[in-house]
Amino acid sequence: MKILNWNVNGLRAIMNKGVLLEFIEKEDPDIMAFEETKMQPEQLPHSFDGYHIYINSAVRKGYSGVMVITKKEPLNVIYDIKGEDEPLEGRVITLEYSDFYFVAAYVPNSKDGLLRLGYRMKWEDLMRAHLMSLDQNKPVIYTGDLNVAHEEIDLKNPDKNHLNAGFSDEERAKFSELLRAGFSDTYRKLYPERVQYSWWSYRALARSKGIGWRIDYFVVSNRLLDKVSDSIIYDQVLGSDHCPIGLLIDLQ
Numbered sequence: 001m002k003i004l005n006w007n008v009n010g011l012r013a014i015m016n017k018g019v020l021l022e023f024i025e026k027e028d029p030d031i032m033a034f035e036e037t038k039m040q041p042e043q044l045p046h047s048f049d050g051y052h053i054y055i056n057s058a059v060r061k062g063y064s065g066v067m068v069i070t071k072k073e074p075l076n077v078i079y080d081i082k083g084e085d086e087p088l089e090g091r092v093i094t095l096e097y098s099d100f101y102f103v104a105a106y107v108p109n110s111k112d113g114l115l116r117l118g119y120r121m122k123w124e125d126l127m128r129a130h131l132m133s134l135d136q137n138k139p140v141i142y143t144g145d146l147n148v149a150h151e152e153i154d155l156k157n158p159d160k161n162h163l164n165a166g167f168s169d170e171e172r173a174k175f176s177e178l179l180r181a182g183f184s185d186t187y188r189k190l191y192p193e194r195v196q197y198s199w200w201s202y203r204a205l206a207r208s209k210g211i212g213w214r215i216d217y218f219v220v221s222n223r224l225l226d227k228v229s230d231s232i233i234y235d236q237v238l239g240s241d242h243c244p245i246g247l248l249i250d251l252q
Contacts, residue, residue: 001251002030004027004245005035005216005218005245006018006023007145007199007242008031008036008240008242010158010212011034011037011067012039014239019237019239020070020081022074023174028143031036031070031102033068033093033104033143034067035066035104036145037057037064037066037090038064038065040060044194045080046120048069050071052072052073052138054070054175055067056079056092056093057090058088066092066106067093067250070102075097075098077093079131081129083122084125084126085241089108091107092127094130099252100140101137101138102143103140104144105145107120107123107145107148108123112165114165114168114170119173120171124177124178127178128178132182135183140183142218142219142220146215146217149172149215149217153195154213154214156210156212166180167213179219182222184221184225185219186219186220187217187218187223187233189228189229190229190231195214196214196235197214198214198242199234200212215242216245218231218240220249223245226248227249232244232245232246
């Protein structure tokens with residue numbers, strides 16, 4: 001099974017560039033998740049033939065949003081997570097299948113100066129509780145823009161970023177707490193010393209200079225690790241400030 005994820009930073013914008021449909025046609029994913037769709041369901045610019053489509057949009061238009069397309073219809077679909085504040089920001093979709101749960105998320109950014117860190121910490125606790133509850137029933141595949149570089153190897157300039165959103169001690173600790181709860185970062189498990197990034201600032205030609213962060217993940221329940229054959233970062237694919245990531249896993 002091939003599962004893909006991409007923070008597209010505006011679904012309509014990236015489709016106008018032509019790269020998204022070309023990538024989907026080439027990779028032929030069984031499931032694909034998208035973050036920062038920045039649209040309402042009625043604004044979906046393409047039908048994605050052959051896929052069931054599930055969209056969770058923010059109340060605030062042009063902001064946030066997640067979407068999942070899947071060849072196999074799920075048994076159940078859950079939008080959001082318990083305890084999220086109103087207005088809802090369109091951050092989570094959970095699909096239930098016979099043997100696993102698939103969870104796609106756009107984790108809140110703590111913002112410059114860590115102004116939203118308190119909200120982020122609360123949200124992380126709610127998400128971890130959601131994943132742990134699911135995991136008691138079936139194993140979980142969790143993906144998305146998780147907005148954290150967990151280890152120093154996961155960003156170009158760690159020394160300069162310890163007080164910045166995405167690399168604060170608090171955010172990294174929450175990710176560690178999730179891993180201790182029975183989950184694994186598939187990419188780092190397979191490639192403990194490999195340096196690749198999934199996000200680059202639009203400022204100062206960061207991508208062309210190789211100044212990036214790995215903040216997009218496939219995290220799985222530990223009991224699924226032996227079924228994972230690869231965790232991929234498609235860092236040559238352009239079209240967004242993020243690149244796509246992929247998971248190859250034997251679940252069929």
